[in-house]
Amino acid sequence: LTTTATTPIWGKLADLFSKKTLLQAAIVIFVLGTVACGISQSGGQLIAARALQGIGVGGCQALVQIAIAAIIPPRERGRYSAYLSGTTSTSTIGGPLLGGLIVDTSWLGWRWCFFIALPLAAVAFVLLQRTLNLPVLRRENVKIDYLGATLIAAGVSVLLVWVSFVDNSFAWASWQTAAMLSGGLALLAVAVRVEKRAAEPIVPLAIVRRRTTTLAILGSLSVGTAMFGASVFLSQYFQLSRGRTPTEAGLLTIPMMAGILVASVVGGRMLSRSGKVKPYLVTGALLLTVGCAGLGVIDHTTPLIFLGVSMLCVGMGVGMTLQNFVLAVQNTVPLKDIGAASSTVSFFRSLGGTIGVAVLGAVLARRVADGTASGLASAGLSGAARNPEPPAVREIIAVAYGDATAHIFLLAAAAAVLAVVAALLLEPVNLRTSLDLPEKTGEAAAAAPDPGQGTRSPA
Incomplete structure (x- = not known):
């Protein structure tokens, strides 16, 4: 919730102040929230700490792509966006795998699901301090x-x-x-x-009203729903419907992670060579729809090979669309508006994920409850059955979760169709090779990176 709500705010601040300082501040906030999560002693404390952590996450996910956009022209940004998409998506989908390993390790426990992020955050902070050289655009009479x-x-x-x-x-x-x-x-x-x-609006309405931005927002909502839904509900499916441990459930999502990595890296390099973003968005959205539709017909006995192929399609679809919708918008705005434009699309992607998971979760819970009740009644175990045989009950729950999971992925496939429509309606454009639009303003020109200050032009 706090990640979604603060993303556009961080983006606008990036158009006004030092992007490097803001990114480091976001990391510090994330670290403070993470420590608070790890030492929390009650549910209320954990929720409050997660809210603080989310504020830092909102800054990190918005400011990283904004910093890349301030250094790399859109034509070359495809492969850099691919690296960002690969790491973001893989960490989102791979989180259940790592979390399962940690929870299943007796001498670690759930608190280390938070503590493990601290050394990574420290390394990121130091590397940014030593290597990221962004010119600071000094603006007078700034109004927030x-x-x-x-x-x-x-x-x-x-x-x-x-x-x-x-x-x-x-x-x-x-x-x-x-x-x-x-x-x-x-x-x-x-x-x-x-x-x-x-x-100085937080969300410039002139940018949002543009056709490319509107379509990118629609596509991002759909991709967010599919990506976050897959990361949450597939882990539940493998554990509750297939009887797998948390670690095994994480390992079984490897096809999706592989699809994300391969599609992000290969697709990003091909995009940089061609300079055309629309074909990759259309292909990715179609793969996402096919993958979700495949998961929409599973049950508690579906062969793992079929599940793997469907997850591979979902992963490839996410890898080819996640950052490219942002890239399409970045290509249409001047450098001075990169922060607000990028964070606006990220905001709606996060919003789609949050709303999608909440709605799909509610549908899942209702269908599992109905399926379980129906199964118990059919087996004569409802009402008066005080001590039913555990294997019989487990089978009923497995069936209920399998059927319910298929139902919510059909809904996710319907949402993915919106991404296909959005991608098809985008105007075909060539990514520009300059950092700013041809009509450079004085401010935008001042914001262009100086190769002599440690920033290398991409080869």
């Missing part, structure tokens, strides 16, 4: 849109809280739904009015 930032964060947070709890803690048709839905939309409506009048 604090009111707009507050309204956007509040409106998004209210809607995300509603999505997370609806159909669980309260019904769709309830006063809580009415209050949260109307309240969240009202806050965002006021935010739009504020952004129209702000001198």
Whole structure:
């Protein structure tokens, strides 16, 4: 929730202040939140620590691609975006694998799922300090849109809280739904009015209204739903429907990680050579749809080979679309707006993942409950059965989870179709070879990196 709400704020700050300093600040916030997570003593403390951690994550995921965009022209950025997409996606999908290994190791425990990130964060901080040389654009009379930032964060947070709890803690048709839905939309409506009048808006509406940005946002929502949904629900499926351990469940997702890595690296290099982003977006969106559709017909006995092929398609689809929708937008905006444009697309991708996981999770829970109840009734184990045989119950739960998982991936496939539509409607363009648009402003020219300051032009 905090990652999604703060992403556009970090992006706008990157257009006003030192990107390097902001990125390092985001890492420090992440570290503080991570330590707090690892030493938390209650559920409430853990949730609060995760909220702090999420603020840092929002900065990291937005500012890394903004820093790359400030150094590398769009034509060459394809392969760099591929590396970023590969690491981001692999860590998202591979998290359950590493987490399973840690939890299954008796002398570690769940707290090390957090502590293990600390040395990586420390190395990242030091490397950035020593190697990242970005020119700082000095701007006079900078005005930060604090009111707009507050309204956007509040409106998004209210809607995300509603999505997370609806159909669980309260019904769709309830006063809580009415209050949260109307309240969240009202806050965002006021935010739009504020952004129209702000001198330095957090989300520049002129950028959002562009065709390329609008389509990239639609595609990112779909990709976010599929990617985060796959990382969450496939792990549950392998453990609860197939009886695998957390470690085994993580290992079984390797085809998806392989698809992401191969498609990201190979596709990124090919994109840089051709300079055409649309064919890769269309191909990736189609693969994502096919993969989700394949997972939409599984059950508790589906052969692992079929699962592996479907996960490979999902991974390749994510690898070819995740960062390329951002790249398409970066190609259409001047350098001075790179931060806001990039973070806006990332914001909607994160929003799609958050909402998608919440909605798909609610559907999964409802179908598992119904399937389990129906299975127990058919076996004569419901109601009066006090001590049913565990194997019989496990079989019923396995069937229920297998069927429910297939159902939610059919929904994910429907969302992926939107990514296909968005990719097809994008205008075919060649990625520019300059950092800024041809009509350079004085500010944009000043922001261009100086090769003499340690930044090397890509070969």
